Amino acid sequence: MRPIGLQPMTPLPGEGKSFLKWAGGKTRYAKTLVAVAPAFTGTYREPFLGSGAVFFELNPSRAILSDANEELIICFREVAKDAEAVMKRLDDYINTREHFEEVRSQNPAALSNLDRAARVIYLNKTSFRGLWRVNQKGQFNTPYGAYDRPYYSRQTLSEASKLLAGAEIRVADFQEQLDQATEGDWVYLDPPYIPLGGWADFKRYTPGQFNEDDHIRLFKAMKRASERGVFVTLSNSDTPFVRDLFKNDFNIAKMATRRDINLQAAKRENWDLVVTNYKLPNTVTQLAT
Numbered sequence: 001m002r003p004i005g006l007q008p009m010t011p012l013p014g015e016g017k018s019f020l021k022w023a024g025g026k027t028r029y030a031k032t033l034v035a036v037a038p039a040f041t042g043t044y045r046e047p048f049l050g051s052g053a054v055f056f057e058l059n060p061s062r063a064i065l066s067d068a069n070e071e072l073i074i075c076f077r078e079v080a081k082d083a084e085a086v087m088k089r090l091d092d093y094i095n096t097r098e099h100f101e102e103v104r105s106q107n108p109a110a111l112s113n114l115d116r117a118a119r120v121i122y123l124n125k126t127s128f129r130g131l132w133r134v135n136q137k138g139q140f141n142t143p144y145g146a147y148d149r150p151y152y153s154r155q156t157l158s159e160a161s162k163l164l165a166g167a168e169i170r171v172a173d174f175q176e177q178l179d180q181a182t183e184g185d186w187v188y189l190d191p192p193y194i195p196l197g198g199w200a201d202f203k204r205y206t207p208g209q210f211n212e213d214d215h216i217r218l219f220k221a222m223k224r225a226s227e228r229g230v231f232v233t234l235s236n237s238d239t240p241f242v243r244d245l246f247k248n249d250f251n252i253a254k255m256a257t258r259r260d261i262n263l264q265a266a267k268r269e270n271w272d273l274v275v276t277n278y279k280l281p282n283t284v285t286q287l288a289t
């Protein structure tokens with residue numbers, strides 16, 4: 001096992017500029033998404049924050065970041081406030097199955113915010129594939145991943161802390177964020193995806209499942225925001241459900257999620273749909289036909 005004091009100067013694999021690796025994270029094409037950002041003049045809003053890959057790539061001057069996952073948001077807030085304190089706390093953790101199981105079974109509500117934040121990063125780096133999965137009672141239940149890697153990169157966490165310093169970071173349902181957006185704001189929406197294989201294998205991020213009704217609720221909130229002059233961009237899987245929902249009111253383009261593939265031959269999982277209320281340059285996207 002790597003001594004815990006040995007921290008790499010570059011981001012850990014899969015993190016990009018964020019300090020977490022999140023399921024559905026946009027690290028691999030955050031640059032492409034930012035390159036096609038609208039010319040917005042207001043606040044950047046990211047209501048499905050996850051690891052915040054697009055926020056970190058964009059580095060906007062005004063931002064409101066939110067997610068329904070309270071543990072994640074507490075972690076972001078503590079990193080913004082005092083990354084040194086979070087790292088110091090992380091240095092006390094041990095990468096063994098026993099310690100992992102002990103940390104996993106903790107009731108976060110009984111911990112300080114600093115311990116809650118360190119626990120999120122520790123579980124993200126030591127659990128199987130870094131999946132944040134909870135049971136019906138909200139208890140974290142991803143198994144141990146047995147990875148030989150440090151929990152954090154000092155450089156990544158310190159830089160993330162600086163970038164987060166001016167942002168407002170909240171626990172919120174996406175709809176509240178979208179409904180608060182005003183003319184000139186840009187809202188990037190990256191919800192739990194519609195599964196390519198149907199609804200049955202849909203991942204749970206929080207105790208409440210993100211289901212078909214939530215996607216329809218999201219579509220309606222996007223329409224309202226769009227009518228107020230807010231720029232909106234949504235990523236989702238290339239499924240008939242998404243195409244049908246957005247085809248009459250929004251532009252839909254296909255964006256490759258990997259750079260190293262032959263786009264014509266690419267499998268469906270290597271494409272995302274990008275739904276916008278403004279025109280995207282066709283240099284990076286193709287019309288979804």
Ligand SMILES: C[S@@+](CC[C@H](N)C(=O)[O-])C[C@H]1O[C@@H](n2cnc3c(N)ncnc32)[C@H](O)[C@@H]1O
Nearest residue numbers: 022024025026048050051053068173174190205
């Ligand atoms: C696909 S991930 C976002 C990944 C992120 N773009 C990144 O780069 O890491 C979806 C996020 O939506 C959050 N979420 C699920 N339901 C939500 C809701 N109703 N309102 C707000 N956030 C929600 C999850 O907690 C999860 O962090």
